[in-house]
Amino acid sequence: MPLYDCMLLLKPHVKKEALMDLVAKVGKHVYRRNGVLTDIRSFGQVQLGYGIKKLDGRYYQGQLMQMTMMTPPSLNNELHYLNKEDRLLRWLLVKHRDIKYGLDFLNEDDPRADLRRFGNSLFDDEDDSEDDDYEYQEDQGEKNEA
Numbered sequence: 001m002p003l004y005d006c007m008l009l010l011k012p013h014v015k016k017e018a019l020m021d022l023v024a025k026v027g028k029h030v031y032r033r034n035g036v037l038t039d040i041r042s043f044g045q046v047q048l049g050y051g052i053k054k055l056d057g058r059y060y061q062g063q064l065m066q067m068t069m070m071t072p073p074s075l076n077n078e079l080h081y082l083n084k085e086d087r088l089l090r091w092l093l094v095k096h097r098d099i100k101y102g103l104d105f106l107n108e109d110d111p112r113a114d115l116r117r118f119g120n121s122l123f124d125d126e127d128d129s130e131d132d133d134y135e136y137q138e139d140q141g142e143k144n145e146a
Helices: 016-034 076-084 101-108 119-145
Strands: 001-012 036-053 057-070 088-095
Touching: 001 016, 001 076, 016 036, 016 057, 016 076, 057 088, 076 088, 076 101, 101 119
Parallel strands: none
Antiparallel strands: 001 057, 001 088, 036 057
16 A cells, blocks of 8 residues: 555644544544554644635634555545535645555665765766856956956
8 A cells, every 4th residue: 555645734723622533534534444544743833825715714824734644545536525624724645656665675675776876976067067167257357357
């Protein structure tokens, strides 16, 4: 089963009991689909970059929650009941990509192997930057002469 992050942005005035009730509701839904909640994080009150308009007003702050879960891919279609949830401003389900689990992770030869192939290319560009500085100094000299 793939790993997902479910981000929940709740209205700022929602009580902690109502927040935990919503998290429990999503958790039960995941559990019924043979999924597992692996992590729950609360980021508390966050300032939003823009106002989110709802029927009861415009919100510039919200409470952000992150639920990490392993669940079947069909869960995305089943979470649309959250659209009708009055306590939520927004929700988003994000799939983790290219992550190895279980035996695939243990059988990996060297976790640093991916970084080694970039090793030489990371430092080749330094010589080019020195040439750019030299050209810049020549241009400045021509402007000073004029």
